[in-house]
Amino acid sequence: MATKEEEGGPSSRVPHLPWMRNPVDIDSFSGCPVAHLPRLDPRLVKPLQRMGIESFFPVQVAAWLETIGPGAFERDICINSPTGSGKTLAYALPIVQMLATRKVRCLRALVVLPTRDLALQVKEVFDAIAPVVGLSVGSAVGQSSIADEVSNLIEKSKQGLFPSLDEEYIQMEPQTKVDILVATPGRLMDHISMTKGFSLEHLQYLVVDETDRMLREAYQSWLPTVIQLTRSSDQNHSWGVERGFKGKSFPRLAKIVLSATLTQDPSKLSQLELQHPLLLNSGKKRYRIPTKLQSYKLVCKSNLKPLSLIVLLQELRGEKCLVFTSSVESSHRLSTLLEFFEDLPFKFSEYSRLQRESTRRKTLDAFKEGKIDVLIGTDRMARGIHIDGLRYVINYDMPPYVKTYIHRAGRTARAGESGSCFTFLRKHEVKAFDKMLKKADNSSCSLHSLPEESVETLRPVFSSALKKLEESLESEATKKSKLGDKAPNASKRKRTINT
Numbered sequence: 001m002a003t004k005e006e007e008g009g010p011s012s013r014v015p016h017l018p019w020m021r022n023p024v025d026i027d028s029f030s031g032c033p034v035a036h037l038p039r040l041d042p043r044l045v046k047p048l049q050r051m052g053i054e055s056f057f058p059v060q061v062a063a064w065l066e067t068i069g070p071g072a073f074e075r076d077i078c079i080n081s082p083t084g085s086g087k088t089l090a091y092a093l094p095i096v097q098m099l100a101t102r103k104v105r106c107l108r109a110l111v112v113l114p115t116r117d118l119a120l121q122v123k124e125v126f127d128a129i130a131p132v133v134g135l136s137v138g139s140a141v142g143q144s145s146i147a148d149e150v151s152n153l154i155e156k157s158k159q160g161l162f163p164s165l166d167e168e169y170i171q172m173e174p175q176t177k178v179d180i181l182v183a184t185p186g187r188l189m190d191h192i193s194m195t196k197g198f199s200l201e202h203l204q205y206l207v208v209d210e211t212d213r214m215l216r217e218a219y220q221s222w223l224p225t226v227i228q229l230t231r232s233s234d235q236n237h238s239w240g241v242e243r244g245f246k247g248k249s250f251p252r253l254a255k256i257v258l259s260a261t262l263t264q265d266p267s268k269l270s271q272l273e274l275q276h277p278l279l280l281n282s283g284k285k286r287y288r289i290p291t292k293l294q295s296y297k298l299v300c301k302s303n304l305k306p307l308s309l310i311v312l313l314q315e316l317r318g319e320k321c322l323v324f325t326s327s328v329e330s331s332h333r334l335s336t337l338l339e340f341f342e343d344l345p346f347k348f349s350e351y352s353r354l355q356r357e358s359t360r361r362k363t364l365d366a367f368k369e370g371k372i373d374v375l376i377g378t379d380r381m382a383r384g385i386h387i388d389g390l391r392y393v394i395n396y397d398m399p400p401y402v403k404t405y406i407h408r409a410g411r412t413a414r415a416g417e418s419g420s421c422f423t424f425l426r427k428h429e430v431k432a433f434d435k436m437l438k439k440a441d442n443s444s445c446s447l448h449s450l451p452e453e454s455v456e457t458l459r460p461v462f463s464s465a466l467k468k469l470e471e472s473l474e475s476e477a478t479k480k481s482k483l484g485d486k487a488p489n490a491s492k493r494k495r496t497i498n499t
């Protein structure tokens with residue numbers, strides 16, 4: 001059952017935690033041209049330009065001013081800022097700048113994200129800026145075998161190369177090959193428990209991206225484990241205590257946590273053991289959708305939803321579009337059904353956790369490259385993923401929570417661009433949906449109607465497509481049961497799937 005927190009609660013509720021009540025307002029900062037950002041290491045200017053960054057977004061300026069300069073990283077930073085507002089660079093840039101003066105290579109910054117796709121996306125940002133200041137970035141996401149990952153992360157023992165080295169010197173050598181590691185919790189835990197030489201002992205920065213999602217799931221207790229391992233033995237983890245490194249002192253572990261829907265739940269946030277936290281919030285409200293996002297609702301009967309979707313996609317004329325359904329089964333059923341409509345003027349594909357990782361990756365790449373126009377999937381695609389030029393999001397099934405709406409809709413209208421989110425609703429869902437949008441501080445949602453005759457012309461094909469769909473699902477179920485798969489059979493699916 002959903003908690004009040006997941007449902008979103010009233011958008012203006014006063015947070016329980018005192019430090020959340022008077023945040024720094026990100027909206028009070030203006031964008032800042034790259035050349036004018038105070039104290040920016042000049043070596044970083046070129047790579048930023050290569051990334052197409054001419055001016056920093058307000059969240060990046062706000063985070064920079066709170067982390068660089070006098071009192072740098074004295075407080076843990078919590079950022080609540082809309083989807084697509086540029087949160088990745090808001091933490092990547094200060095971390096790279098702070099580590100740019102490091103003398104010895106060892107793991108100093110750890111960024112944890114919920115999925116591999118997201119982690120790889122974030123690694124790309126670090127890869128673009130870190131090497132110019134001599135920093136090396138690694139990933140622990142399970143994209144390659146654990147052995148390959150280990151060899152990319154850990155230096156081979158010096159003893160093997162130089163047997164004459166004395167014991168003490170060997171022990172002093174940090175073994176990690178990377179300064180910054182971007183990880184998913186599962187693979188991170190694998191390395192913590194199994195990889196020799198993998199150490200968090202020298203960690204200075206811990207970033208928990210998509211914090212609310214990361215805190216909702218325990219992922220083998222990764223967070224308490226990381227926090228425990230980053231406490232130095234002589235430290236009783238009080239704020240401001242310095243962490244030692246072979247006689248040289250380094251600042252305490254600084255944390256940055258962020259989301260477009262940051263939790264306000266004290267019991268969840270307490271897991272992070274934040275020290276003297278500072279909240280950077282966009283505006284006065286708890287949630288915000290991107291300024292240039294247009295929301296539309298389409299009211300239609302369940303049985304006409306697939307046809308209405310086709311008509312809407314025809315209207316969008318092959319523009320890139322993400323379609324969200326409520327379950328993997330629903331996505332599969334919908335995409336299989338669309339296959340039985342001939343000559344659709346758009347290319348579409350399913351994107352589902354039931355597919356192999358390699359298939360999913362190829363599909364996402366094809367979508368990014370524009371070889372596929374429409375991707376049909378679930379909330380797995382909703383968090384953090386950035387696709388250039390994506391202007392349309394369609395909620396084929398109404399999102400269950402306001403947070404879900406924010407993350408799904410937030411795949412478009414990113415980085416100051418405009419975009420539209422269409423939501424299909426049944427009549428009885430309209431009231432709940434309007435209420436949900438109010439929580440997202442989005443009170444203007446126009447009704448979008450589709451030409452009835454366009455829907456009607458598709459009806460004859462629909463009947464035969466539906467028949468073929470049932471046959472296809474039956475045959476899939478038979479194949480699966482022959483293979484001994486315990487998946488629910490097609491007739492069971494029919495009851496649970498909503499087309």
Ligand SMILES: Nc1ncnc2c1ncn2[C@@H]1O[C@H](COP(=O)(O)OP(=O)(O)OP(=O)(O)O)[C@@H](O)[C@H]1O
Nearest residue numbers: 053055056057083084085086087088089260384415
């Ligand atoms: N200063 C900038 N100028 C131009 N583009 C930028 C700038 N900063 C970030 N971007 C681009 O904006 C897009 C969105 O950035 P990012 O993915 O960091 O957003 P986000 O706030 O983390 O979104 P989400 O909450 O959905 O994860 C990216 O394509 C990024 O390259």
